[in-house]
Amino acid sequence: MRSLAFALALAAVPASAWVLSDDPRSSTAGCDAKGDIFNLYDKIVLWPYGAPTPPSAPPPPPTAPSALTTPEDIDSPEEVSTKGLKGGLTYAIHPQFCERMLPRFPEEDFESIENIFGFSFLDCDRIRKAIAEAFNTWAINHKYLHFEDVTTACWKSWEAAGSPSCESLPKDATCECPNAELLITTNDLWTPGVVNANSVHQGDYAAFVINGKKGTVAMERLPTRLTSGAVIDGDQGLQRSEMTVSTELCWYLDTTFCYQFHSMNDAGWDVVLFMRIVVTVVSIVCAGIFCTILASGLRNALCPSQGTRAESSVKKVFGRRTDAVLLFLARTPLFCLLFSLFWLIAAPVFYFTIFLPCWDCYDFKATLAHEVGHVLGFDHPDDTDCNGDCVLSARNLQTRAGIVMGDSVCQRPLTNDTVEWIPDADRKDCSNLPDGDPHDSIMFSVTKHRSRTCLTADDLEGLNFLYPLCGDEALTEPECLESLELSGYLRFTLAIGMPYALSTIILCLLQCCVSAYMRRRTRHYEQAVSRLRRDKSDMRRENAKLKLRLSQIETGEEPAPRHKIFGAFGRSSRSIISSLFTPRRAHTPNASPSKQEPVASTPLDSPTGEVDAEDLERMSMVRESVSEAHARFSTASQDVSARSSTRRSFSGMPSSDSGLRVDGTPRGAGSDSPALQAIAIDASPWLAKD
Numbered sequence: 001m002r003s004l005a006f007a008l009a010l011a012a013v014p015a016s017a018w019v020l021s022d023d024p025r026s027s028t029a030g031c032d033a034k035g036d037i038f039n040l041y042d043k044i045v046l047w048p049y050g051a052p053t054p055p056s057a058p059p060p061p062p063t064a065p066s067a068l069t070t071p072e073d074i075d076s077p078e079e080v081s082t083k084g085l086k087g088g089l090t091y092a093i094h095p096q097f098c099e100r101m102l103p104r105f106p107e108e109d110f111e112s113i114e115n116i117f118g119f120s121f122l123d124c125d126r127i128r129k130a131i132a133e134a135f136n137t138w139a140i141n142h143k144y145l146h147f148e149d150v151t152t153a154c155w156k157s158w159e160a161a162g163s164p165s166c167e168s169l170p171k172d173a174t175c176e177c178p179n180a181e182l183l184i185t186t187n188d189l190w191t192p193g194v195v196n197a198n199s200v201h202q203g204d205y206a207a208f209v210i211n212g213k214k215g216t217v218a219m220e221r222l223p224t225r226l227t228s229g230a231v232i233d234g235d236q237g238l239q240r241s242e243m244t245v246s247t248e249l250c251w252y253l254d255t256t257f258c259y260q261f262h263s264m265n266d267a268g269w270d271v272v273l274f275m276r277i278v279v280t281v282v283s284i285v286c287a288g289i290f291c292t293i294l295a296s297g298l299r300n301a302l303c304p305s306q307g308t309r310a311e312s313s314v315k316k317v318f319g320r321r322t323d324a325v326l327l328f329l330a331r332t333p334l335f336c337l338l339f340s341l342f343w344l345i346a347a348p349v350f351y352f353t354i355f356l357p358c359w360d361c362y363d364f365k366a367t368l369a370h371e372v373g374h375v376l377g378f379d380h381p382d383d384t385d386c387n388g389d390c391v392l393s394a395r396n397l398q399t400r401a402g403i404v405m406g407d408s409v410c411q412r413p414l415t416n417d418t419v420e421w422i423p424d425a426d427r428k429d430c431s432n433l434p435d436g437d438p439h440d441s442i443m444f445s446v447t448k449h450r451s452r453t454c455l456t457a458d459d460l461e462g463l464n465f466l467y468p469l470c471g472d473e474a475l476t477e478p479e480c481l482e483s484l485e486l487s488g489y490l491r492f493t494l495a496i497g498m499p500y501a502l503s504t505i506i507l508c509l510l511q512c513c514v515s516a517y518m519r520r521r522t523r524h525y526e527q528a529v530s531r532l533r534r535d536k537s538d539m540r541r542e543n544a545k546l547k548l549r550l551s552q553i554e555t556g557e558e559p560a561p562r563h564k565i566f567g568a569f570g571r572s573s574r575s576i577i578s579s580l581f582t583p584r585r586a587h588t589p590n591a592s593p594s595k596q597e598p599v600a601s602t603p604l605d606s607p608t609g610e611v612d613a614e615d616l617e618r619m620s621m622v623r624e625s626v627s628e629a630h631a632r633f634s635t636a637s638q639d640v641s642a643r644s645s646t647r648r649s650f651s652g653m654p655s656s657d658s659g660l661r662v663d664g665t666p667r668g669a670g671s672d673s674p675a676l677q678a679i680a681i682d683a684s685p686w687l688a689k690d
Contacts, residue, residue: 040414041224041232045211046377046466048084048225048237049144084237085227085467088146089375092154092180093131098124100186100247105364106357106491121487122253127364130253131184134368137442137453138376140479141460142467144227145376150179182241182375187248207245207367209374211238228410228468241375245368250361255453257488258358275355282347289340297328329514334507341503346496354492366442366453373443373459377466380445381458396422399461410470419465454480539629550619 105122128149135147154177177183224237252258265271381396397419403409409418441458455463455478464474 041412044377044414044466045238046224047089049086049227049229084225084239085144088148089182090148090150090180091131091135091182091184092149092151092177093128094183094185094189095155095158096189097184097186097245098127100188101127101245101251104247104249105251105253106353106361121491126253130365131368134365134453135372136481137369137455138372138463140481141455141475142227142463143469143473145463145467150177153177153179181239182243184243184245187244187246205244205246206249206362207243207371209371210242210244211375211377212240226411226468228470230411230468232412238377243368243371243375245371250357251364251367252357252361252488253364254358254485254488255363255365256485257354257492258363261355261358272359275351279347279351282343286340286344286347289336290344293332293337293340297325297332326514326517329510332511334511337507338500338504342496342500345499345503349495349499350492353495354488358488363453369453370442376463378443378459378462380443381441382444397462397465398422399465405461405464405468405474406472407470410468413465413468454478550623553619 102122102124128151132147132149139146157177224232226232261271264274379395397414398421400418400420403418405413413419440456442453442455443459457478460475460478468474
């Protein structure tokens, strides 16, 4: 078989293992020794189709293809037991296997997600499913090869551990499960038997297999009946095996997700260096954007602008730093912030929790499929030669030219007429064989990273010749029913999506709060502007009245009664301002403000001098009141302008000169000027106190 080696049976119990180090495996054959194919059946081990009982008279050997014996010809219970392949290879998983293995999977790092959402990425059922799929990798490619999980049937004997009849668990070989031909355990639960105590160094293996009766000096083997029905001499048939998986390494199950990285590596990429460069560059760029945005906000909060005196009076209520922070939040580029925040979280999370487990950990399913090959009797096709290089082993077998599994070779396929050792010229470097190479095999010892858990054409050919099939029952192309795993994508989504979604929600809520505050503040501005408009209208009308009265007094006309003038001063301060500046539409024709004479021009020695002096004193008081009202209104106008500028800085509106003249009209515009309209939009909530 092209680049496929069978496990040679040594004098002691054979120990097949997946070698991690470059040290050569211990072997009595030497680095280049091949052995003799003629007596190959005396050195190999395999699982028989069944254990025949000694018949009263041995059947005659087949002499023609029509006389070939098939497994169906020996199905009677008197001839064949259900041991071996006849009843299917039964296996049981150690009761503590799941407990010991779960912490070694990166999926288990998401235990908090399980507590929050109520689902788990990995549990014991999924591990048992992965084990079953590893067995099916071989079973679907052979008619008489199938595996049965009898773990449930073994619990009864395991629950009796500690009793006189069962002193300990099956790892000590004192309480075995008679239903299981293969026990799957971990290295911290495995106890070697008498022979294999020093034959396996656990630290060198990710997993290893011990074929034979565990815990005994000599293996109990069965007479070997091939799957083609032929019985060969000797007792090469196995009836017990033990598979041990290391708990000192990390494992992953999602081969589909991790396949992308290994395919890049097979294409010649330095994947680790590439990922490090990408993650570093993305993290630095996004961190720079994020820090720049935060630094701008901190600068506005710690060092706010002084502004005008009117703006300072506005900010006394909320504080200049608070207004600066609100302004920063209102102007924050949310898209840039969320984009940088996403990649700042995604890059390191992807590298450490998604990529590194795929690169540094071991494919659990591929490893178990590799070990099942050891259980069936195959060994590593690669070896370390005497120069320390990894090359194809000299013990690799290949079919001779023109030999195909069928009726002509199924009775005894491993002979000099059917197979041969591979030539030395084909013992090429096997350290990095590409997919599809004719020498590629799932049984290579260095199998840390595997793209798919499937048999190769070389593995299928070896399976057909170790467990031969007559007729056209043997497959010519390997089949693969690998299930699609999506846990890697789901882990990636949750690992990145949860913190990003949380930060996005916080930022959006903050933006909503700021927007709500700004809307409330704008309503207060509008209410204050409405009040100022009413006050300005009242002040204009009152101002017109006072001007008219002054002109009447100065021209000698009959003054208004005293109670009308002093009644105005008896009102509240707001009513005085309103009455002073309210304009009238009807004016006295003879009274013109431009022709007014100074009050001092009225002669005091006129016949009515005493009355005129008294009236002048009253008018002086009125003028002082008017001047005071003008000053207050001017101050209020400046405050409105300041608040208008502050409000436009939040909303992005351009500021404008919206001050008022002393007479109450907008600067450079009439009552409908744009500046007055800007004042109508702006307002201040704290002006309502006036």
